[in-house]
Amino acid sequence: RKEVEQDPGPFNVPEGATVAFNCTYSNSASQSFFWYRQDCRKEPKLLMSVYSSGNEDGRFTAQLNRASQYISLLIRDSKLSDSATYLCVVNKNFGNEKLTFGTGTRLTIIP
């Protein structure tokens, strides 16, 4: 079983729609959780951290359920510029921060 599992997609979504991504992780000792965004032929960039209380950043909302080992990302009012691959990332180390990436979910926003 992969340490971090995501639906690879692709998700093709009309502009303005709401889209949700899910992710599960296998190691219950994982310490911190993130969503990264990676554009084609670019480096991954931190989109947002994910907390048990849930957190929101503009149109983006992330949730963490430690009991179910489940992470989600919701994008509201999607824009063309949201087209990218979204990577679910967990970190189980404290100190040397070894990030474990999911395979990513590819999102295309259709005009």
Added chain:
Amino acid sequence: DTAVSQTPKYLVTQMGNDKSIKCEQNLGHDTMYWYKQDSKKFLKIMFSYNNKELIINETVPNRFSPKSPDKAHLNLHINSLELGDSAVYFCASSPWGQAEGYTFGSGTRLTVV
């Protein structure tokens, strides 16, 4: 100013050659990393150094040898390149103990022919 810079951006080389990729960060971070992203886009850690000391070695073939001359630099040397080494290699850095502070370089696309 680029925070984490890697060179070269592209590298095409023949099987059996030896090549190096260089990485430098100007963020003052203590920890640097090498990640590999394969043809299926799966991103996986290879090495981690903290203040020039090797911390993580993820069962990478010993043809791959990282070197950190100081905490701002982490280079990757690859001996006897194989077709399967073709991938994008990302350098990254972070403050010690702060995963939120991770910053990736723009990647080196290595093609072995």
